[in-house]
Amino acid sequence: MQNYIQVFPGISLFLGISTFILGSIVASFLNVIAKSVPIGKNWYSRRSACPHCQSKLTPRELIPILSFLLQSGRCKSCGVKISSIYFLTEIAGGILFVLPFIFHGFSYSNFIQAWLFFSLLLTVTLTDIYYQLIPNKILIVFGVGLFLTGGNVVSALVGFSFFYGASMLGSFLFKKETIGGGDIKIFLLIGWVLPLQELFFAILIASSIALVYVLSIGKNKAIPFAPFIALGAIIAYLVSS
Secondary structure, eight states, rough: OOHHHOOOHHHHHHHHHHHHHHHHHHHHHHHHHHGGGGTTTSSSSSSSSSSSOOOOOGGGGGGGTTTHHTTTTTTTTHHHOOOOHHHHEEEEEEEHHHHHHHHHHHHHHHTTHHHHHHHHHHHHHHHHHHHHOOOOHHHHHHHHHHEEEEEEEEHHHHHHHHHHHHHHHHHHHHSSSOOOOHOOOOOOOOHHSSSHHHHHHHHHHHHHHHHHHHHHHOOOOOOOHHHEEEEEEEEOOOOOO
């Protein structure tokens, strides 16, 4: 495949655009999951609707990225502004699906694991932003998928143990929960995918960015940690050999 891409560079562009579109479609679906699963809503048989006026969305209104732009970010029925998180999620999904090939080329054979891993991280980021929850159902489903792609048992146990110990220490020192149970479990899966060196690199990035964010907002309140975890894990995955 790589030889053909070198001879016909247009193939590379076509594959990149196609992959971006696929990623944006998957991200749109993951957003539905993230909005529904944590609160027990039925996501698989309900038609998408405007959260404000409850009007059912037409196929034209469900095109990732383009629908938001064509409607100027507003509901076609009631005119209420649509949250930009939908638009940003779809763009993020497209970018995340393309990134493994940008870093490793279109001959990269482990792209299924990368897509599953990035989809997991995007989903838990959304659930943590929406509800400050990381549901076990989501972790289990993605965990099974990642298990089938192969991984690192030792790194998984280290990731889980490290954050479980940090959680216990934080609870003892501050007399309150400092690391959520979902954050601890997600590192079990991150460790499964990342070797030990990259795992600790991901922890360092996530913790550093989260610390800067907390200090910059100057507020003593709970913040969703999953977005920082996701960013650290994605960077560590892409730079790993």
